[in-house]
Amino acid sequence: MTTQLAQPLSIELLDAEGAREALPALSDILQDVVANGASVGFMAFNQREDYQRFWAGITEGVAAGQILLLVARLDGRIVGTAQVHPAGKPNQPHRADVAKVLVHSSAQRRGIGEALMRVAEDVALKAGRTLLCLDTDEFGAARRLYNRLGWTEIGTIPRYALMPDGSDCGSTFFYKSLE
Numbered sequence: 001m002t003t004q005l006a007q008p009l010s011i012e013l014l015d016a017e018g019a020r021e022a023l024p025a026l027s028d029i030l031q032d033v034v035a036n037g038a039s040v041g042f043m044a045f046n047q048r049e050d051y052q053r054f055w056a057g058i059t060e061g062v063a064a065g066q067i068l069l070l071v072a073r074l075d076g077r078i079v080g081t082a083q084v085h086p087a088g089k090p091n092q093p094h095r096a097d098v099a100k101v102l103v104h105s106s107a108q109r110r111g112i113g114e115a116l117m118r119v120a121e122d123v124a125l126k127a128g129r130t131l132l133c134l135d136t137d138e139f140g141a142a143r144r145l146y147n148r149l150g151w152t153e154i155g156t157i158p159r160y161a162l163m164p165d166g167s168d169c170g171s172t173f174f175y176k177s178l179e
């Protein structure tokens, strides 16, 4: 599935083969946002192999049907990504987590993050998931983005994670009902 947006941006839902092909570009994006100080699970000391290993794991999740992986292409180049993880528990068939919403620093502030979020909500809904959850670092641009897109902020847990430089970072939790 490809959602064509204002040219030359498109958002694409990848299958496992597409995810494997995208692995170098996705590793570039993750490495770039961490180098620019984003708290997204990695530290400044992480190396290229760590990012490649992470995306290889995500590719396996895509192949297993456990993860819906989106990429944003600008002029054909992958510059952003987002994931939807449908909850696997039998008592949460209606819920999914949104994760790793990332836009390369060279392409930020052009509406790509917003476009990724809108398509993530759309693919989640098509998968029957009507309650979405996510968390993000309390200081990042993503917090404003999620508030702007109508997500409900439920609070911040202090010292939940570390910034890439080792300093403390709280995580702010959100949900959105699509019903």
Ligand SMILES: CC(C)(COP(=O)(O)OP(=O)(O)OC[C@H]1O[C@@H](n2cnc3c(N)ncnc32)[C@H](O)[C@@H]1OP(=O)(O)O)[C@@H](O)C(=O)NCCC(=O)NCCS
Binding pocket: 033, 038, 039, 040, 099, 100, 101, 102, 103, 104, 107, 108, 109, 110, 111, 112, 113, 114, 115, 135, 136, 137, 140, 141, 142, 144, 145
């Ligand atoms: C959070 C993130 C994904 C947002 O991506 P993005 O593509 O820059 O998002 P958008 O362009 O849709 O919105 C970001 C800002 O750009 C502004 N913007 C959007 N289109 C614009 C345009 N054409 N011109 C100028 N500004 C614009 C938005 O109003 C918004 O402003 P705000 O941050 O002051 O509220 C990106 O900053 C990122 O990858 N951060 C690091 C990783 C991270 O923390 N991810 C969240 C993990 S859950």
